[in-house]
Amino acid sequence: MLNKIFDPEGAQAEARFEALQARGAAFLGTEFAIMGGAMSWVSERHLVSAISNAGGFGVIACGAMTPALLEAEIAATQALTDKPFGVNLITMHPQLDDLVQVCLRAKVGHVVLAGGIPPGPALRAVKDGGAKLVAFAPALVLAKRFIKSGVDALVIEGSEAGGHIGPVSLTVLAQEILPHIREVPVFVAGGLGRGEAILGYLEMGAAGAQLGTRFAASVESIAHPNFKQAFLRANARDAIPSIQLDERFPVIPVRGLVNDGTKRFLLHQAETLAKFQAGELDKTAAQLAIEHFWAGALRRAVVEGDVESGSVMAGQSVGMVTSIQPVAEILHELKAQAIAALTARAGPIGPNLAPHAERS
Ligand SMILES: Cc1cc2nc3c(=O)[nH]c(=O)nc-3n(C[C@H](O)[C@H](O)[C@H](O)COP(=O)(O)O)c2cc1C
Numbered sequence: 001m002l003n004k005i006f007d008p009e010g011a012q013a014e015a016r017f018e019a020l021q022a023r024g025a026a027f028l029g030t031e032f033a034i035m036g037g038a039m040s041w042v043s044e045r046h047l048v049s050a051i052s053n054a055g056g057f058g059v060i061a062c063g064a065m066t067p068a069l070l071e072a073e074i075a076a077t078q079a080l081t082d083k084p085f086g087v088n089l090i091t092m093h094p095q096l097d098d099l100v101q102v103c104l105r106a107k108v109g110h111v112v113l114a115g116g117i118p119p120g121p122a123l124r125a126v127k128d129g130g131a132k133l134v135a136f137a138p139a140l141v142l143a144k145r146f147i148k149s150g151v152d153a154l155v156i157e158g159s160e161a162g163g164h165i166g167p168v169s170l171t172v173l174a175q176e177i178l179p180h181i182r183e184v185p186v187f188v189a190g191g192l193g194r195g196e197a198i199l200g201y202l203e204m205g206a207a208g209a210q211l212g213t214r215f216a217a218s219v220e221s222i223a224h225p226n227f228k229q230a231f232l233r234a235n236a237r238d239a240i241p242s243i244q245l246d247e248r249f250p251v252i253p254v255r256g257l258v259n260d261g262t263k264r265f266l267l268h269q270a271e272t273l274a275k276f277q278a279g280e281l282d283k284t285a286a287q288l289a290i291e292h293f294w295a296g297a298l299r300r301a302v303v304e305g306d307v308e309s310g311s312v313m314a315g316q317s318v319g320m321v322t323s324i325q326p327v328a329e330i331l332h333e334l335k336a337q338a339i340a341a342l343t344a345r346a347g348p349i350g351p352n353l354a355p356h357a358e359r360s
Pocket of ligand 1: 040061088191313315
């Protein structure tokens with residue numbers, strides 16, 4: 001009310017922002033239409049409950065957890081928050097169906113299936129169990145297919161993101177997908193660090209956003225202090241995708257900070273290639289040797305703080321991590337930036353005109 005009297009433009013901007021994020025917030029059951037992207041080793045009970053308690057939507061990263069471990073993690077998270085949160089399951093997990101049942105038994109409201117096309121049985125089990133299913137759509141044709149098969153919401157994650165990435169940037173994916181999908185809410189992810197950018201995608205039709213990197217560096221994140229300090233030091237250009245040396249030996253693209261490990265990975269590929277060419281390793285063994293290089297490396301960086309040889313997965317948004325902030329502060333800052341951008345437009349000279357006016 002005070003806002004309305006003293007700051008009508010601010011109040012209008014806030015109302016506009018709330019309207020833009022209403023669909024996403026309603027789908028998640030939250031105050032902010034912002035998901036904390038699942039991050040293996042990082043998105044556990046503390047960070048997930050902190051995000052949900054602050055009005056966002058925390059998502060547990062199941063990763064390689066067994067059903068028993070996941071069950072314990074969900075219960076521990078429920079002990080820390082009574083707000084909604086989700087669970088991210090990787091489709092390649094050999095016990096995917098059991099993990100789905102764990103989520104359903106624990107009354108988890110939203111299951112996110114990551115790492116490929118959601119398999120039919122898991123998809124049906126989630127739906128039949130009464131939970132909402134969220135899937136990653138890497139292209140418009142797949143987005144449409146997923147919706148037909150009953151997916152309740154989509155995440156489109158651009159190559160700017162931290163962790164495993166696809167080849168297309170969010171700028172392009174958003175243009176390809178957002179104008180054409182109205183049936184389900186679509187959340188945008190990858191490289192997002194400020195509210196103005198989130199606002200831009202909401203205006204293009206996104207229902208909300210998913211952020212990882214900024215939350216990994218939050219106060220509540222259990223990541224090792226070395227991991228958070230590496231985020232503080234890094235610029236966008238330090239977060240690069242893993243490099244593949246030879247097309248015969250594919251490397252899964254993962255975006256992370258350049259370090260001794262990423263340099264040694266190139267050397268390791270070159271040495272493995274030489275052994276393959278010399279007949280010391282067959283193709284399968286060589287491929288395995290390359291894939292094995294990063295085994296346990298994310299845990300080493302996140303949990304043990306070995307940010308030199310470990311895998312310091314981070315999005316290009318890492319350049320926008322300028323301090324270690326509480327999750328609630330991050331969420332409110334993003335909202336304030338979006339509202340400030342909307343308010344600025346309502347002024348006598350729009351922000352697009354201002355620079356020209358200054359120059360003349
Ligand atoms: C350290 C780290 C680990 C991640 N692990 C996972 C994961 O296990 N599963 C998943 O679906 N996405 C994972 N991601 C991606 C995030 O969920 C999120 O989509 C991404 O971080 C968004 O981009 P941003 O980091 O620029 O905000 C990870 C990202 C980071 C930075």
